[in-house]
Amino acid sequence: MSKPAITVENMSIMFNLNSEKVDNLKEYFIKLLKRQLHFTEFWALKDINLTVEKGDRVGILGFNGAGKSTLLKVIAGVLKPTKGSVSVSGVIAPMLELGAGFDSNYSGKENIYLYGATMGYTRKYIDKKYDEIVEFSELKDFMNVPVKNYSSGMRARLGFAIASAVEPDILILDEVLSVGDAKFRKKSEKKIMSMFDRGVTVLFVSHSVDQILKICNKAIILDHGRIIASGEAKEICDKYNEMVSGGK
Template sequence: MIEIKGATMDFRRERGGSNSLKEFLLNLVKGKLHYDRFRAVDGVTAEIKKGEVVGIIGRNGAGKSTLLKMIAGVLTPTAGKIRLHGNIAPMLELGAGFDHDLTARENIYLNGAILGYSRKFLDDRIENIIDFAELRDFIDQPVRTFSSGMMMRLAFSIATQVDPEILIVDEILSVGDSHFRQKSEGRMREMMSGGTTVLMVSHVLGQIRSLCDRVIWLDHGRVVMDGDAKTVCDAYEGLIDFDNAPRFEIGRHMDDIQRVAMYGDNWLPPDGSYKIKTGPMGLVSGNLRCPFADLSGEETVSISLEGNEGNPSTVIAVNEEHISFEVKGKPDTVLTVYIRSNFYRVVDGDERRLSVVLEDTDGN
């Protein structure tokens, strides 16, 4: 089992940045170095049970790899707690734990020792490790001569042939040919059936859907959604589609109310309250901070979404026909409005895309 309670990870980064080591040292001597805090993981809480296979998804910079490093013990959380019950085999970065001047055979023993296994234990398994990695012809060659695919095969074979109770895989399975990817997925399924707990990060959603029971979606270090693989991956794919869609820009007058089946070009004034008319809805579930609208820009923007009780809600209620949000900005502010009209609603188990109509609260 893995228990994660309020896990937070802060890093320091130099404000402005130095363009060279010389500039950095001069600023250091002159006392001109100033740092900002960067929060990579922000209050993540989750409980992962023995035998669960959990995928972690999100855009680049969402905090996925940092969270895995915290779970693996590579990074110590700034705040919060992480508790593991069982021995762990982390595959965090390609080549991590390898000495590139040593041979592949020597690195098997080195990597195994890092994972806490005795030489006798590794002696009993080394032939299986070599055969699974398909590197017998290269086993006594220095690892520095290996391609990234060969290195991945060696790392995966070591990590999975030692029968860990917890396996952590960070994007490494995307390296290599399709033959070995299929082989490695088969091996992971064997481990899952044997009760191994698996945490994996991948941008390949097909792989996540195929292997994982459960998916955690991170964005800016926070959990956006945590649920079954299909539900979370569908929502995330909706966001990816939304990222590539046309945008709505605040700052010009919206002449007409236009129906938006997916996305379109509408103009909203920079100040005011607006409604998204959805028609009768089924329950939209999940921990989405803002299911239908994202606002971004230089000015501070406040958004309120209301459920059927008139209270702010991230779970839109059954039969709610209007969802309101408020925009506050200066008259000359240009902000971008992202309308997520492609999130799903569920009516009697049937998934349908939402269509929306934008109007202001006065019906203009």
């Protein structure tokens, strides 16, 4: 057996919920003097254990605020867990929100290199992928236009084209397949499917059970920061449907 792609052990993450956000010095000192700096602890995720083998495609289900996006952020390395550990082997391409790394004054072409660098790829590597990215995004005529003049669909297309072209080992998809028109959505689904054939590991967050059934082989359900069920995609989806219709 090779090393699992993602291992999460006893991971918990806590946020301090202060009733009001203190973000200027004056308020901070006043509150400090008045001893009003209370924090309420909020465990966004608690004792998460998760092992994802290479090539697994795991769907993450759960209601709003269950901690799905937080879990993805921890795995992507953006958030540090308060307790426990997370280890990842391979390159992660986060598609948490497409086009997040764009600079709006920069042209599409320049943004491809910038976005690639943000994911840790060199200029040379992006050079090789450049044509593929442009072709997939269907934005050939707009490459020299600043991204601020792009429509949101165009941005999403470019973001998706870059993130999928770099052949990551682990792909994190946070409801990204809901962007773009139907034609592009089809195309991106196809692209993701073709990546599966290469054995890419996928974490997929969606509220659509159908999409999860179509894409994933395994699934977990998160509720109030805990994993309450995990297993084969089919079973879990049935369970989730029950939860939804039964009102718990």
